[in-house]
Amino acid sequence: MTNPLFYAKILLFGEYGIIEDSQGLTLPYSFYKGTLKFSSLDSDFEKKSNEHLTKYSDYLQNLELPEGFELNVSKFKEEISKGLFFDSNIPQGYGVGSSGALVAAIFERYSISKHEPENISKDELKSLRTVFGLMESYFHGKSSGIDPLICYMNLPILIESKESVDRVAIPESEAGKGAIFLIDSGMTGETGPMVQIFFEKMKTEGFRKTLKEEFIRYNNACIDAFLKKDMNPFFRNLKKLSHWAYEHFRPMIPESLFNVWKKGLDSNAYYLKLCGSGGGGYILGFTKDYEKAEKMLDGFHKEVIYRF
Numbered sequence: 079m080t081n082p083l084f085y086a087k088i089l090l091f092g093e094y095g096i097i098e099d100s101q102g103l104t105l106p107y108s109f110y111k112g113t114l115k116f117s118s119l120d121s122d123f124e125k126k127s128n129e130h131l132t133k134y135s136d137y138l139q140n141l142e143l144p145e146g147f148e149l150n151v152s153k154f155k156e157e158i159s160k161g162l163f164f165d166s167n168i169p170q171g172y173g174v175g176s177s178g179a180l181v182a183a184i185f186e187r188y189s190i191s192k193h194e195p196e197n198i199s200k201d202e203l204k205s206l207r208t209v210f211g212l213m214e215s216y217f218h219g220k221s222s223g224i225d226p227l228i229c230y231m232n233l234p235i236l237i238e239s240k241e242s243v244d245r246v247a248i249p250e251s252e253a254g255k256g257a258i259f260l261i262d263s264g265m266t267g268e269t270g271p272m273v274q275i276f277f278e279k280m281k282t283e284g285f286r287k288t289l290k291e292e293f294i295r296y297n298n299a300c301i302d303a304f305l306k307k308d309m310n311p312f313f314r315n316l317k318k319l320s321h322w323a324y325e326h327f328r329p330m331i332p333e334s335l336f337n338v339w340k341k342g343l344d345s346n347a348y349y350l351k352l353c354g355s356g357g358g359g360y361i362l363g364f365t366k367d368y369e370k371a372e373k374m375l376d377g378f379h380k381e382v383i384y385r386f
């Protein structure tokens with residue numbers, strides 16, 4: 079039997095806001111995926127992945143999980159010694175959840191109690207999120223646990239607040255002129271340092287105030303409008319969100335995209351926002367006319383993730 083596949087994820091809305099109790103919306107992204115596999119570890123990638131797993135298994139061995147959750151770490155270690163690696167094309171440090179997919183795959187294979195994603199209640203989702211948060215913290219410091227959760231469930235997830243997450247139905251993608259797309263900044267980013275910059279900014283009262291009164295308001299309004307497919311308020315709030323990030327999330331915007339970020343705001347042809355913590359990796363773009371936006375963003379590598 080082959081092992082299950084775990085997909086990349088896209089945090090469409092909620093980066094940083096979810097740390098401060100905003101809503102968030104996250105989707106599986108099946109273009110990239112990973113699965114646990116055995117091999118003779120001939121390639122560099124396989125060898126390196128296997129080494130990562132060895133280090134991670136040491137962390138898991140010392141990790142206390144909440145009651146009712148336990149991982150069979152000795153089986154994990156035994157399988158690592160037999161050539162286990164995570165066969166994944168999810169780019170690392172790109173904000174699309176390579177470590178989340180890995181955590182979900184490990185949990186699926188080594189959790190002693192079985193959890194069927196189809197039958198999980200809202201309360202169990204909350205406990206799973208806590209477990210995943212602890213497991214994923216190894217990779218980039220404190221983790222919200224959302225990445226492995228979405229990956230494990232393989233369904234869009236609405237983050238309602240710090241305490242509460244639920245499954246959500248996303249409007250069907252359809253062949254229209256509009257698109258949501260990823261732009262490659264051409265460099266990797268690291269979540270830990272970016273989150274640190276965010277907390278540094280949070281020490282200033284002015285920043286806390288604008289985050290709460292503006293950023294979180296636009297963010298939540300975007301989610302609301304997107305789920306209702308209410309495209310005019312959606313784009314109105316997207317513009318505000320993009321402009322706010324241009325002013326206040328400057329260190330998180332990869333330099334290679336700084337000018338085109340502004341160009342989108344000035345022309346209204348498209349709007350850019352962070353995709354996860356930023357600093358590198360992918361940035362998200364939204365446009366009512368992809369053909370036009372694509373021409374304006376000539377030379378950048380793009381991937382369309384949703385059409386409307």
Ligand SMILES: Nc1ncnc2c1ncn2[C@@H]1O[C@H](COP(=O)(O)OP(=O)(O)O)[C@@H](O)[C@H]1O
Nearest residue numbers: 127130164166170171172173174175176177217
């Ligand atoms: N295929 C893989 N095999 C082993 N470890 C992996 C693999 N993919 C990702 N990882 C682990 O996840 C880390 C990257 O996770 P992270 O820094 O959170 O970035 P991302 O935004 O891609 O999740 C890597 O440094 C590595 O430890």
Ligand SMILES: C[C@@](O)(CCOP(=O)(O)O)CC(=O)O
Nearest residue numbers: 093094173221222269354355
């Ligand atoms: C920046 C943050 O809000 C979103 C996650 O970012 P990333 O998808 O791991 O790059 C951090 C977090 O909530 O864990």
